[in-house]
Amino acid sequence: MSRFAKDGHKRVVRCLGYALTLATPEAWLDLSMILLARLSKSERAGLAYAALISLNPDDAHDVASLALFGTSRGGSSQ
Numbered sequence: 001m002s003r004f005a006k007d008g009h010k011r012v013v014r015c016l017g018y019a020l021t022l023a024t025p026e027a028w029l030d031l032s033m034i035l036l037a038r039l040s041k042s043e044r045a046g047l048a049y050a051a052l053i054s055l056n057p058d059d060a061h062d063v064a065s066l067a068l069f070g071t072s073r074g075g076s077s078q
Helices: 007-022 025-038 040-053 057-069
Strands: none
Touching: 007 025, 025 040, 040 057
């Protein structure tokens, strides 16, 4: 992987590891900016899709709603 992956992809993977390790809202927001800078629209969509389908439908709905509208069904916001 390290020999053949694109440099931008390797940087994204490293930053994903940092976000997972820190596990703070700020780390996830920072990661989103890195994803925007380093990945194509279709690559970001693929990641979002994979993450959402890994959740149960109710949780996926809440996460997508929070990302798109700033609120989830339970009324929590960012």
